[in-house]
Amino acid sequence: MGKQLPKTALELMRSRYCAYAKGLVEYLIQTTHPQNVLFKNKRHEIEESILRFSQSTQFTGLDIIEVIDGEKEAFVTFRAHLIQGQQDVSFQEKSRFLKEKGCWLYHSGDY
Numbered sequence: 438m439g440k441q442l443p444k445t446a447l448e449l450m451r452s453r454y455c456a457y458a459k460g461l462v463e464y465l466i467q468t469t470h471p472q473n474v475l476f477k478n479k480r481h482e483i484e485e486s487i488l489r490f491s492q493s494t495q496f497t498g499l500d501i502i503e504v505i506d507g508e509k510e511a512f513v514t515f516r517a518h519l520i521q522g523q524q525d526v527s528f529q530e531k532s533r534f535l536k537e538k539g540c541w542l543y544h545s546g547d548y
Contacts, residue, residue, distance in 0.1 A: 442540050445506065445541065446506065446511035446513055446532075446541050447504050447513055449534060449543065450501070450513040453465060453468060454496065454499045457494070459491070460491035460492060462491075466483060466484070468541075469542060469543050470537070470545075472544060472545075473545060474545070493521055494521050496517070497519065498517075500518070501513065501514075502516060503531075509536045510533065511533075511534045511541070513532050514529070515532070516528070516529045528548060530547065532545070
C-alpha cells in the first residue's frame with residue numbers, strides 16, 4: 438500500500454483488505470473502479486462510510502479461495518473474517534477487477 442501499485446488483482450485484493458483494517462480511505466477510493474456503485478454517492482459520504490465501517494469492524498483474517506487471472510479482467514473469490522461488536526459478519530465474495538491504464542481496480546463483487 439506504499440507508492441508501488443499492486444501488480445496483480447490478488448495483490449490488490451489483499452492490499453484493500455489491509456486498507457480497510459487500517460482505515461486508509463483514500464487508498465480504497467483510488468483503487469476502486471469509477472463504474473463501481475460506490476461512486477453514486479458524494480465524496481464525503483463515501484469517505485464517512487468507509488471510515489465508519491473500518492472503525493467499527495475487527496478484521497480477523499482473509500482466505501483466498503480462487504483466483505482467475507486475465508490480462509485486463511480478473512476475479513478473486515475470498516472469505517473475509519470480520520467481527521462487529523460481538524457478531525461475526527464474515528462473508529464470501531467473488532470480486533471482479535479490471536485493469537485500466539496499467540493499474541488494477543476493484544470493479545464489483547458477487548456474494
